Amino acid sequence: MSRIGVFVCHCGLNIAKTIRVSELAQFASTLPDVVVAKDYKFMCSTPGQEMIAGDIKEHKLDRIIVAACSPLMHEQTFRKVVENAGLNKYLVTIVNIREQVSWVTHDIEEGTSKAKALLNGAVYRARLLAPLTSRFIDVSPDVMVIGGGIAGIQAALELANTGKKVYLVEKNSTIGGHMAQFDKTFPTLDCSACILTPKMDAVLQHKNITLMTYCEVTEVKGYVGNFDITVKQKARYVDHDKCNACLACTEKCPGKGVSEWDEGLVKRKAIYIPFPQAVPQKPVIDRDACTFFIKGKCRLCEKVCEQKAIDFEQQDTFSTVKVGAVIVATGYDLMNTKPLVQYGYGKYPGVYSALEVERLFNSAGPTSGKVTLRDGKEPQAIAILHCIGSRDKNNYEHCSRVCCMYSLKFAHLFKEKTSADVYQFYIDMRAPGKGYEEFYNRIIEEDVKFIRGKGARVAESADEPGRMIVEAEDTLTGKFIKLPVDMVVLSPAMIPRSDSKDIARLFNLSTDKYGFFMERHPKLAPLSTMSEGIFIAGVCQSPKDIPDTVAQANGAAAEALTIVVKDKMELEATTAMVNPASCCACQNCIRVCPYGAPFFNEQKGVSEINEALCKGCGLCASVCPASAIIARHFTNDQVLAEIEGLMEF
Amino acid sequence: MEFEPKILGIACNWCTYTGADLAGTTRLQYPQNLRVVRVMCSSRINPSFIFRAFQLGADGVLVGGCHPGDCHYNTGNLYARRRLAVTRKILEFAGIEPGRFRVEWISASEGNKFAEVVREFTEQVKNLGPQTKFKIK
Numbered sequence: 001m002s003r004i005g006v007f008v009c010h011c012g013l014n015i016a017k018t019i020r021v022s023e024l025a026q027f028a029s030t031l032p033d034v035v036v037a038k039d040y041k042f043m044c045s046t047p048g049q050e051m052i053a054g055d056i057k058e059h060k061l062d063r064i065i066v067a068a069c070s071p072l073m074h075e076q077t078f079r080k081v082v083e084n085a086g087l088n089k090y091l092v093t094i095v096n097i098r099e100q101v102s103w104v105t106h107d108i109e110e111g112t113s114k115a116k117a118l119l120n121g122a123v124y125r126a127r128l129l130a131p132l133t134s135r136f137i138d139v140s141p142d143v144m145v146i147g148g149g150i151a152g153i154q155a156a157l158e159l160a161n162t163g164k165k166v167y168l169v170e171k172n173s174t175i176g177g178h179m180a181q182f183d184k185t186f187p188t189l190d191c192s193a194c195i196l197t198p199k200m201d202a203v204l205q206h207k208n209i210t211l212m213t214y215c216e217v218t219e220v221k222g223y224v225g226n227f228d229i230t231v232k233q234k235a236r237y238v239d240h241d242k243c244n245a246c247l248a249c250t251e252k253c254p255g256k257g258v259s260e261w262d263e264g265l266v267k268r269k270a271i272y273i274p275f276p277q278a279v280p281q282k283p284v285i286d287r288d289a290c291t292f293f294i295k296g297k298c299r300l301c302e303k304v305c306e307q308k309a310i311d312f313e314q315q316d317t318f319s320t321v322k323v324g325a326v327i328v329a330t331g332y333d334l335m336n337t338k339p340l341v342q343y344g345y346g347k348y349p350g351v352y353s354a355l356e357v358e359r360l361f362n363s364a365g366p367t368s369g370k371v372t373l374r375d376g377k378e379p380q381a382i383a384i385l386h387c388i389g390s391r392d393k394n395n396y397e398h399c400s401r402v403c404c405m406y407s408l409k410f411a412h413l414f415k416e417k418t419s420a421d422v423y424q425f426y427i428d429m430r431a432p433g434k435g436y437e438e439f440y441n442r443i444i445e446e447d448v449k450f451i452r453g454k455g456a457r458v459a460e461s462a463d464e465p466g467r468m469i470v471e472a473e474d475t476l477t478g479k480f481i482k483l484p485v486d487m488v489v490l491s492p493a494m495i496p497r498s499d500s501k502d503i504a505r506l507f508n509l510s511t512d513k514y515g516f517f518m519e520r521h522p523k524l525a526p527l528s529t530m531s532e533g534i535f536i537a538g539v540c541q542s543p544k545d546i547p548d549t550v551a552q553a554n555g556a557a558a559e560a561l562t563i564v565v566k567d568k569m570e571l572e573a574t575t576a577m578v579n580p581a582s583c584c585a586c587q588n589c590i591r592v593c594p595y596g597a598p599f600f601n602e603q604k605g606v607s608e609i610n611e612a613l614c615k616g617c618g619l620c621a622s623v624c625p626a627s628a629i630i631a632r633h634f635t636n637d638q639v640l641a642e643i644e645g646l647m648e649f
Numbered sequence: 650m651e652f653e654p655k656i657l658g659i660a661c662n663w664c665t666y667t668g669a670d671l672a673g674t675t676r677l678q679y680p681q682n683l684r685v686v687r688v689m690c691s692s693r694i695n696p697s698f699i700f701r702a703f704q705l706g707a708d709g710v711l712v713g714g715c716h717p718g719d720c721h722y723n724t725g726n727l728y729a730r731r732r733l734a735v736t737r738k739i740l741e742f743a744g745i746e747p748g749r750f751r752v753e754w755i756s757a758s759e760g761n762k763f764a765e766v767v768r769e770f771t772e773q774v775k776n777l778g779p780q781t782k783f784k785i786k
Contacts, residue, residue, distance in 0.1 A: 110681040530667070574689070592724075622692055623728065
């Protein structure tokens, strides 16, 4: 006989609107072993929690059922409540009557009767629950940060400043990310390099940061507090320990590769550093562009290198690091706008993508900061087209959030550097950040022309060879516009990095339909993920500007710290165990477990489970032909009882 | 009165259950015939859960897990996929209409898909009428 207390939450009107909560509590009191059943406006509030704790003592309750929001929301909250009241925390059952009942129906009859069925199932299950003992594991004190853009840099520095060791993994040969490509940042027009490069240098100098550039994560093992992460150091063909960064090699190299840094606008050498302020300041060889690797002879770089640092025999190497938590900050790509043929990107030389324009403004860029077209001429009329591929149901539905602002910045810089007329083709102007609306107003006064209408098409001009016509409907005047220009800037959708799928798979992250990593809760846990110990920051989660990215990076650092600051941490007690009396020694469990938790005890002739490795999925319990494996908290009996309860009503 | 089927759902914690929560958070509407049991992984699902549900009078059973390859436990749903395929065959052999049993891979971000599947499946089971083959009481 158990003594069950049932607590039905109104959640204001969220639940009470489509479920008759007092009737539900009344119904609960008629169910077997239920000693007390109550309803209350907000069960998660302090008075609600105190009510539960009080009733546990007053009625000597040994099982608690809370009918409220999803267990993913407040299971932990209520576990704490009962634990503080002296009850084992695994004796709480949450009935999800909000997300899965009251919010998905308008019919109070249907809602109430479904809630009754769910509650009945919970009572049946609760009677069979057993108290469980939590496990504690040692925590590895270091943290890995993946992605060396501003988010990763910021998170790494914050953590390193607390005294924690940080591994910063970057797949390119330098850190800096997209921010290093920009010339100015909105709305303050700070020089991007001036605020970023000191941070890049701080990363390099920091004694607590191990910088792993030109590296990729290839395997992730373990679990929160104890990740074993294998990192591939891609062959640089330059021994960075020997290299003294004289860069004589990059001067002599005859090879030509595409400069990723300048968005393909110019060529770079085959042995190169991406840009003069790169960190580390040491070159790598691009195999695909290297004359030696292509033709089998050259080795000019080797000849000029006094340090004998060039090593054509170098191979990829692998190392494994142990960390307690991980921050993923892999950033974004801009959508490839070539398939949107109506805009002529890749067809007309005067059409540019936003990042290319960033490079044109940049004094370290291909034109040394002069705004010129590909033919070297200065543009006379420039159209900036917002929302290319974003806010577009045919491509990406999301707003990329920063395009309005950087388009305004572009307009300002065009006005500063050229005498061109600048036109903005926008759907809506979105300027919700600090100082953003003020910046917008300033740009309006700078004689930039705003046309409220999405650019529909870019066509070749029939009258003036080399020029283009931008077509759009001005929705404020209702007129169709054909505007001759000689430069078109596209503001494409921001999308996750092309290899973010691999990261998602490695770290078991959920993604939304476009591949952005999903947070554990959109409001209350925006930096945590469903994978315990893995945090996200920056645009890999959703498009955002630099201030928001930095804020998230700081937040993610703090979240990671909450894990690695402790020597030991508690793990869920919901692991599997073997009943040796029933084990038939078939070893199925050992074959299927993805974590290697079950092992065969030769002495006893039965399987056993290493609880430190078990994650509690229950797979082994289902493949055990002898039903000897018990998946704690989800035993056959418990699940079957719940099903029985659900099917009664 | 119109026949209102009882449908058992078994959903994995990380994908389908979270997807179902998302359907709620975004206030998508679907029929209330479904009652969901949460398990940590679809691989936890013992076929006896499904047989038992039909014995207890379920008119349909809907199982949801992560997309193959996206399992929170790496490979759990691949085992589940095979086991559920066999379960389907056994159910058919025992005379349960195939339309009463459905397996869907629904991710945490697919609240829409969850609601859509529940709508469709409920309609389908409704059309099949009450399940009597397995029901023992």
